[in-house]
Amino acid sequence: MNNSTPEKKLNTSLLKALDQDYIVNEIVKDFPAPGEGEPAIIKVIGVGGGGSNAVNYMFERKIKDVEFAVCNTDRQALANSPVPVKIQLGATLTQGLGAGTDATKGKEAALETIEEIKGLLGGSTQMVFITAGMGGGTGTGAAPVIAQLAREMGKLTVAVVTAPYTWEGFDKKEQALEGIEQLKKYCDTVLVVLNDKLEELFEDMTITQAFAEADGILLNAVKSISEIITTNGNINTDFKDVEKVLKKAGQSVMGTSEASGGDRAQVAIKEALDSPLLNDRDIRGAKRILVTLATSKKKEATMKEQREIWSYVLSQVGGEARMFKLGTILDDSLVDKLRVTIVAAGFDSIESPIPGIKLSHKFPGTIEAPVDNMKEEVSVNEEPIVVTEDVFENTPTSTVDLVMEKDTISSGFDSVNISLTELDGNEGWSENENEDLRVMINSFKDGLVKFADLEGPAFRRSRAELWKRPAIPAYEMEQHWLK
Numbered sequence: 001m002n003n004s005t006p007e008k009k010l011n012t013s014l015l016k017a018l019d020q021d022y023i024v025n026e027i028v029k030d031f032p033a034p035g036e037g038e039p040a041i042i043k044v045i046g047v048g049g050g051g052s053n054a055v056n057y058m059f060e061r062k063i064k065d066v067e068f069a070v071c072n073t074d075r076q077a078l079a080n081s082p083v084p085v086k087i088q089l090g091a092t093l094t095q096g097l098g099a100g101t102d103a104t105k106g107k108e109a110a111l112e113t114i115e116e117i118k119g120l121l122g123g124s125t126q127m128v129f130i131t132a133g134m135g136g137g138t139g140t141g142a143a144p145v146i147a148q149l150a151r152e153m154g155k156l157t158v159a160v161v162t163a164p165y166t167w168e169g170f171d172k173k174e175q176a177l178e179g180i181e182q183l184k185k186y187c188d189t190v191l192v193v194l195n196d197k198l199e200e201l202f203e204d205m206t207i208t209q210a211f212a213e214a215d216g217i218l219l220n221a222v223k224s225i226s227e228i229i230t231t232n233g234n235i236n237t238d239f240k241d242v243e244k245v246l247k248k249a250g251q252s253v254m255g256t257s258e259a260s261g262g263d264r265a266q267v268a269i270k271e272a273l274d275s276p277l278l279n280d281r282d283i284r285g286a287k288r289i290l291v292t293l294a295t296s297k298k299k300e301a302t303m304k305e306q307r308e309i310w311s312y313v314l315s316q317v318g319g320e321a322r323m324f325k326l327g328t329i330l331d332d333s334l335v336d337k338l339r340v341t342i343v344a345a346g347f348d349s350i351e352s353p354i355p356g357i358k359l360s361h362k363f364p365g366t367i368e369a370p371v372d373n374m375k376e377e378v379s380v381n382e383e384p385i386v387v388t389e390d391v392f393e394n395t396p397t398s399t400v401d402l403v404m405e406k407d408t409i410s411s412g413f414d415s416v417n418i419s420l421t422e423l424d425g426n427e428g429w430s431e432n433e434n435e436d437l438r439v440m441i442n443s444f445k446d447g448l449v450k451f452a453d454l455e456g457p458a459f460r461r462s463r464a465e466l467w468k469r470p471a472i473p474a475y476e477m478e479q480h481w482l483k
Contacts, residue, residue, distance in 0.1 A: 039124035040067040041239060042226050047071050047143040048106070049098075050133020050162060052081060057215035059083045063223050065230035069120055071146065073109050073138045074098040087120060089113045089142055099137030103175055106141025117146055118153070126239060127156040127229075129222050130187070132179075135164040135172040140179035147186040156243050159187045160221045162214070165195045189249040189345050191221060197276040217277065221254055224292035224341035228327030245290045245323050249345035253278045256341040258334070265305035268340040269312050278344075283317055287346030291326045294339040301328065301338060309340060322346070 044066055046055030052070040059068045059082055069085040072078050075096030078086045088096065090109020099106040110117065121128060128150040132139030143159065150157045161180065164172045183190050198217065202210040225246075229239050246252075255278045257271035273283060283289070293309060295301045310326050317324075323346075331339070 038065075040065050040230075041124055041126040042066045042129070042229065043069060043121070043125045043127070044129040044131065044222055044226075045069045045071060045120070045146060046083075047130060047132040047146060048136055048139030049074065049077060050136065051131045051139050051143070052077060052083075054131045054215050054218045055083060056081050057212070058219045058222060061219060063219075063230075064227055066222075066226050067125075071110075071113075071117070071120075071138075071142065072098075073106065073142075085120070087113060087116050089138065099141065101135075101172065101175070102137045103141035103179060106136075106138040107145055108141070109138065110142035110145035114145070114149070117149055121146075121150050121153055121155060125155060127226075127243075128158070129226070130157065130159045130183075131161065131218055131222070132159070133162050133164075134176035134179045134192075135168065140175055144179065144182035144186060147183055151186045151188075156239075156246060157187045158225070158246060159183045159190045160193070160218055161190065162193045162195055162198075162218070165199065184251065189246045189252045189343075191252045191254055191343070193217060193221075193254075193277060200276050217256070220256055220339075220341060221343075224256070224294070224329075225290065225343065227329045228292050231329045241325055241327075242290065245288045245325050245343075246345065249288050251347065252343055252345035253281045253283070254341065254343050255283075256339065258337045258339040260337045264338040265301070265308045265340075266312070268338050269309045269342075272340045272342050273313075273316060281344075283313075283342070283344040285347055286317060286344035287321060288323045288344070289313060289317060289321050289325070290343040290345075291324075292339075292341045293326060293328045294331045294334060294341070295328075296332045296334045296336070297330050298332070299334075299336045299338075300330070305338065313342065317344075 042065070044055055044058060044063070046052040046069070049072065052072050055068050055070050067085070068083045069087065070078065070081050070083045071087045071089050073089045073094045073096070075088055075091075077098075078088055090099075090105070090112045093105065093109050093112055099109060128147075130143050130147055130150070132143040134140050134143075139161075143161070147157050147159060161183065163176045163180070166173075180190060180192060193214075195214070198210070198214045202213045205213065225242060229242055255272040255275035257268045257275060259265075259267035259271065261267070291309065291313060293301055293306060306326070306328070310324070314321070314324070
């Protein structure tokens with residue numbers, strides 16, 4: 001008879017269920033630590049020569065649970081890259097010789113290789129970093145194509161790009177501005193690092209050391225964002241937390257600093273907010289703030305240091321910040337140092353544009369849709385848009401009239417005729433208000449405001465007057481170059 005067998009099995013099962021070691025070994029082992037055995041959700045793509053060099057630097061120094069790829073028209077540069085995932089852009093078009101400084105050729109090279117790019121962005125990828133040097137051919141032309149495809153595939157898309165030195169000439173700077181404007185159309189956020197600012201930081205270093213430090217800045221920008229997702233810290237931060245801060249955040253700025261000693265937290269955060277990398281931009285007014293606090297396990301940050309950092313940031317931002325996220329990571333290479341990196345985004349507006357400096361739109365106004373559901377874009381080369389007085393429906397109202405006259409003022413939209421009555425004698429108007437209205441009119445005249453922007457509903461404009469928000473990177477870079 002086997003009547004005792006079921007009872008014996010039951011007793012054994014009960015004993016095992018009561019055995020804590022059994023529970024740990026047989027059940028908990030089925031839940032791997034985050035990131036273990038899972039495909040990477042973050043992809044870092046270097047585009048063109050400058051972007052590929054930056055990604056080569058990142059690859060050699062490792063970023064946890066991140067995949068790297070380089071895309072270039074230059075076959076020789078690809079062959080010399082240590083990054084295993086490589087895409088040669090426009091092999092037929094450029095014959096592997098690069099795009100020179102022709103951004104149109106860079107764009108066409110990316111379009112020729114669109115299926116390979118689509119495969120690169122597929123799979124488990126949820127977040128894409130695109131790094132490139134703006135002003136050249138491949139980076140300027142191809143990076144927006146990759147960004148557009150990533151955005152259409154539903155990826156959180158962040159561009160970290162450099163802008164050329166002043167001494168590289170006006171044409172290259174202008175092409176860089178055009179490339180940044182294209183990136184802004186498709187990226188959730190665009191972080192622009194001015195080479196002139198890097199020169200200020202590293203002016204006493206050798207050229208080789210300075211370029212390595214510049215690549216280190218780009219590395220830290222990517223690492224500070226990605227590792228608070230992929231690295232376990234005492235403050236839990238996941239992809240969705242970061243996505244909330246960066247999704248459709250627009251132009252962003254970054255500051256970073258390291259410090260050691262008893263007051264390292266206070267020194268690091270103050271220096272980070274005074275960093276030349278912020279492009280002379282005060283973070284006050286930023287709606288979204290992402291702060292990364294990095295220390296070694298040996299000298300981990302204290303609760304006091306954490307409080308000093310977030311309280312100082314909030315004191316500088318004021319009540320403007322709608323989203324604030326602080327994440328911590330452990331980096332043993334820091335030893336006794338504390339590193340703070342702050343990314344600020346979601347600015348409503350910037351200062352008035354500088355008259356006389358505007359983009360000539362030599363770079364193609366649109367990128368052909370690489371996927372079927374792409375929305376149509378209005379090309380700058382298409383037929384002129386007929387503008388009526390309805391365009392000014394949402395501008396500030398006053399006793400000042402906008403009237404149409406015969407004299408034509410060129411605005412890039414064929415002919416738009418605008419005249420402003422005398423402002424100085426307006427009763428109840430301050431000098432600043434009069435100047436604001438002049439800036440508004442001049443912005444429309446000079447083509448710094450795109451009329452297509454006015455077609456969107458008011459609630460999408462973040463309550464900001466469009467005439468106060470021209471192309472942010474264009475303004476910042478042009479302001480710097482005019483100094």
